[in-house]
Amino acid sequence: MHLMKDGVKGSQRPAGLRASRVADTEQRILDAAAELFTKDGYAATTLTAIAEAAGVGHRTVYVRFGTKAELLKRALDIAVAGDALPIDVRHRDWFETALSAPRPAERIDALSEGVAELMERAGALFAVARQAEPVEPLIAEAAQRGREATRDNLRAFVDKLDADRLLPGGSDPDWLAATATLAVQAETCLLLRQTHGWGTKQYRAWLRRTLGQLLGA
Amino acid sequence: MHLMKDGVKGSQRPAGLRASRVADTEQRILDAAAELFTKDGYAATTLTAIAEAAGVGHRTVYVRFGTKAELLKRALDIAVAGDALPIDVRHRDWFETALSAPRPAERIDALSEGVAELMERAGALFAVARQAEPVEPLIAEAAQRGREATRDNLRAFVDKLDADRLLPGGSDPDWLAATATLAVQAETCLLLRQTHGWGTKQYRAWLRRTLGQLLGA
Numbered sequence: 001m002h003l004m005k006d007g008v009k010g011s012q013r014p015a016g017l018r019a020s021r022v023a024d025t026e027q028r029i030l031d032a033a034a035e036l037f038t039k040d041g042y043a044a045t046t047l048t049a050i051a052e053a054a055g056v057g058h059r060t061v062y063v064r065f066g067t068k069a070e071l072l073k074r075a076l077d078i079a080v081a082g083d084a085l086p087i088d089v090r091h092r093d094w095f096e097t098a099l100s101a102p103r104p105a106e107r108i109d110a111l112s113e114g115v116a117e118l119m120e121r122a123g124a125l126f127a128v129a130r131q132a133e134p135v136e137p138l139i140a141e142a143a144q145r146g147r148e149a150t151r152d153n154l155r156a157f158v159d160k161l162d163a164d165r166l167l168p169g170g171s172d173p174d175w176l177a178a179t180a181t182l183a184v185q186a187e188t189c190l191l192l193r194q195t196h197g198w199g200t201k202q203y204r205a206w207l208r209r210t211l212g213q214l215l216g217a
Numbered sequence: 218m219h220l221m222k223d224g225v226k227g228s229q230r231p232a233g234l235r236a237s238r239v240a241d242t243e244q245r246i247l248d249a250a251a252e253l254f255t256k257d258g259y260a261a262t263t264l265t266a267i268a269e270a271a272g273v274g275h276r277t278v279y280v281r282f283g284t285k286a287e288l289l290k291r292a293l294d295i296a297v298a299g300d301a302l303p304i305d306v307r308h309r310d311w312f313e314t315a316l317s318a319p320r321p322a323e324r325i326d327a328l329s330e331g332v333a334e335l336m337e338r339a340g341a342l343f344a345v346a347r348q349a350e351p352v353e354p355l356i357a358e359a360a361q362r363g364r365e366a367t368r369d370n371l372r373a374f375v376d377k378l379d380a381d382r383l384l385p386g387g388s389d390p391d392w393l394a395a396t397a398t399l400a401v402q403a404e405t406c407l408l409l410r411q412t413h414g415w416g417t418k419q420y421r422a423w424l425r426r427t428l429g430q431l432l433g434a
Contacts, residue, residue, distance in 0.1 A: 031379075043351070121408065134260070134348035147412045175426060181412060191404050195364045196395060209392060 007111075028054040029061055034075045038124040042072065042131040047150035069136040076129055076142075078120035098157055104217035111157065111184070112211060119189045122198065126186040138152055144191045147185060154181040160217065168216035176214055183210050240301075246278055247269040254342040259289065259348040285430035286353040293346055293359075296339035298310060307370055314373055314431045321383045328374065328401070333421035336406045340417065343403040364402060366384075371398040378432065385433035393431055399425050 032053035036045045047068055051058045065071040078084050081092070089095055094114030101107045119126075132139040158177040161167050167176070182188055183208065192198045192206065211217075227263070264285055268275045273299035282288040296300050306312055311331030318324045336343075349356040355358045375394040378384050384393070399405060401424065409415045409423065428434075 041351070070262050127344060131351035134258070134351070136415070140340065145368065147408070175423070178409070178413060179427060182399075182409065185408060185412065187404060187408050191402060192395070192399065195368050195398060195402070196360065205394070206395060210396060 018124050025054075025056060025060065026064055029056060029064065030064065030070070030078060031146045033071050034079065034125060037072060037075070037128040038060075042068075042128050043135075047071070049170075069138040071131065071181055072125070072128060072132060072136075073138060073142050076122060076125045079125050079148075080118060082118070082121055083153070084155060089149070091168070093119060098193075099160045104161060104215055105212070107157070108208065108211045108217055112204055112208040115207060116200055119186065119203060120200040121190060123193075128188065130169065130187075144151055147187075149183045150185055151177075171215075179214055180211060231320040242271075242273060242277065244283055246273060246281065247292050247295060250288050251296065251342060254289060254292070254345040259285075259345050260352075264288070269357070270382045286349065286355040286356075289345060289349060289353075290355060290359050290406055293342045294341060296342050297335060297339060297363075299324070299335070306366070307373070312370065318379045321418075322376060322434055324374070324378070324427070325425065325432060325434055332401045333417055333425060336403065336420060337417040339403070340406060340410075344407055347404075347407065355361075364404075365403055368398045371401060388432075396432055397428060400424055400431075 020031060029050065033045075033050045040049075045068070046056050047061050050071070051061045054061070061071070065135050067073060080089070081087065090098055091112070094110050094117075095111035098107045098114065099148045101110060129139050129143055133143055134140075156175050158167075158180060162173050163170075167173070189200075192203055197200070198206070218282070246267065250262075250267045253267055253270060257266075264278050265275050267288070268278045271278070274291055280287070282291060297306070298304065309331070311327050311334075312325035315324045315331065318327060324384050346356050350360055351357075372394045375384075375390050375397060377388050379388075384390070406417075409420055413419070415423070
């Protein structure tokens, strides 16, 4: 659950047919990058291999995306959001529902479903980002901002339940926010996969149940 | 919370004074390694720098420990256990107490305290191991065995509560074991530090409270 879309290259694109071709080329590069990063790992994947797989020249990849780290970050941003629109997680429909549905159970359903779908799209690239974090300051910084955005989003989720008087009596919003944040961090989904071999489906069921227990819903 | 001590070098040590000198030299090397790994990161730390900091020849480090990855693994094993004795977490006093104290609250206290102390000793080296995991198969394998050992230990913790009829009515031991395992994994303590800036003291308080909520104690 990341805030994103800051500093995305190509935001001032030419209009019309040419813009459509540019977007198509970028999409092919991003698809090839996501596939190769996931298959071969971060260190073993080169910009040249990505260019070949996308059917474009090495220079095209370089001009459009710069470095391997920037290409990974852009691929991850798109996988997290589900599309290339400049709308962060906080303003996606599913998160808006999690903040405003009438009953706590509906909010938890929307949050669990949204987070699980996000991990379904982006889990493999989060695993790649974790490989890259020790060696790529750009990725380390993006990952840290992602963790903090998730923390702030879940804080908003708990505070809104509190403001709407939907928390169980005696709840501690600070503990709830910290614990719910842990449950939805990308690292947690990856860790549960490593620990139990869980796929996204099992993660979704666990997340729904855990948030339900935390919030008595 | 790792099982460990398999394949530890130097387990057949010479007796008497010479053994004491050997152990002393190894300890100096391990202390230097832990300090440099933590300060400079895994990639930037060399066996030569460790040898210099320990005041021994490069060859001594090589003969005693082999590779940089083996040295990190050995340093981490000792930090996890708290000493060089061949006793895994499962058979440490604090974990035995967590399995057998008369009341659930005492078991949770022992577990929270033991895990928090383990992370106090080993947290910095777990962070180094996470840097090394993508590039060192030995560390990746040890980390994976550690995650699985933690899972098995927490399963034993929940099953023993169940066998002793100390779980709240209607509990689901599978969900409890999975959720308690997540709470005590090394990755979780590191993630909470990254997300909230928590030190070990705040982690211990959160862990005590979270296990208490899970187990109604």
